[in-house]
Amino acid sequence: MTSTLGIAVIGTGKMGADHVRRIGHSVGGARVVAVADPDGDRVKEVAAGLEGASAHTDPVAALSAPGVGAVLIASPGPAHEEALLAALERELPVLCEKPLTPDPAAALRVLEAERRLGRRLVQVGFMRRFDAEYERLKGLLDSGGIGRPMFLHCRHRNASSPSFFTSSMLISDSVVHEVDAARWLLGQEVTAVTVLSPAASSAAPGGLRDPQLVLLETSGGAIVDVEIFVNCGFGYQVQVEAVGEAGSARIGDAGAMVVQAAGRRYDEVPQDFTVRFADAYDRQLRRWVAAAARGGVDGPDVWDGYAAAAVSEAGLTALRTGTRTAVELAERPPLYR
Incomplete structure (x- = not known):
């Protein structure tokens, strides 16, 4: 790249602030030139730590700030559609945190x-x-x-859930990652969802249906089971085992430090997703910045975001009704094939 890409970051909460930090310290060829958040005090504080960056409470105004050549959206899901449409109107490359939108109609x-x-x-x-x-x-x-893959066995565990977390968010905010990963790993669409709930964990806040077992059926005849447990107590853990006709493979066990001390040997368990996937976030941002500087993107696209939203919607229906629910997808446009 011959010049520095100016980025507007929409949303300065945990994810937005983490992206701002990464752009400043881990990603070359880019700088944050504008930040936006409805919390005026917080956005001013973030902007104050960025040389020359402007602060806005209106995301659309941030997109029109001088020097903006790309947009990173890390605001809450319900605010994504407005920012996405405004960015597309200006033909700006976008990296949008999941979900693309909270529902498939908006997607x-x-x-x-x-x-x-x-x-x-x-x-x-x-x-x-x-x-x-x-x-x-x-x-x-x-x-x-x-x-040929026949099963994906997935485990997604968090030490504890935020106070605002609801039973439906286990699917729409957590299992949505397994939905996309399964579609990508298998190269298949999800066609139906079933959700089973055991008796809630004693560590789960009152009324939270935690854990859950989510079963995904795919267009290629594979089955994906996802254990989502957001108050497991011991740490953050994401594992996948693929079972095929001629073998199996598992990921999610490696990478932890092994400690030997006081007559014991143990592995450390990450306590947060930003620790477990730190390198993935860095690689994602580097590749997006490089692609955005060329006027494009390099990763999951709008169709992937729409498909995940459609599966999540079916999952929420399955959670509510206790029945297997088919996933309804629109026809895939040629642009996304």
Whole structure:
């Protein structure tokens, strides 16, 4: 790249602030030139630590700030559609944290706006696709190394959940990562969802249906089971085992430090997703910045965001009704094939 890419960051909460830090310390060829957040005090504080960056409470105003050449959206999901449509109107490359939108109808509106432009400008922040272990598993499956995949066994555990977390958010905010990972690893769409709930953990806040077992059926005849447990108590853990006709492969066990002390040997368990996927976030941002500087994207696109939203919607229906629920997908436009 011959010049520095100016980025507007929309949302300065935990994820937005983490992205601002990464752009400043881990990603070359880019700088944050504008930040936006409804919390005026917080956005001014973030902007104060960035040389020359402007602070805004209106995300659309941030997109029009001098020097903005790309947009990173890390605001809450319900605010994504407005910012996405405004960015597309200005033909700015976007990295949008998941979910693309909270529901598939909104995602289709974004898809239609991008389709009218005739090129892909929006990338969705499903960062697991950039994790080295996930990439190795993807390569193995694509090469046929364990034969036709029949099962993906997934575990997704958090030490504790935020106070605002609801039973539906276990699916829409957590399992959505497994939805995208399964679609990408298998190269198949999810066609139906079933959700089973055991008796809630004693560590779960009152009324929270935690843990849950989410079963995904795919267009290629594979089954994906996801244990989502957001108050497991011991740490953050993400594992996947793929079972094929000729073998199996598992990721999620490596990378931890092994400690030997006081007559004991143990592995450290990460306590937060930003620790477990730190390298994936860095790699995602570097590749997006490089692609955005060329006027495009390099990762999960609007169709992937829409498909994840459609599966999540079916999952929420399955959670509410206790029945297997089919996933309804629109026809996939040629732009995303």
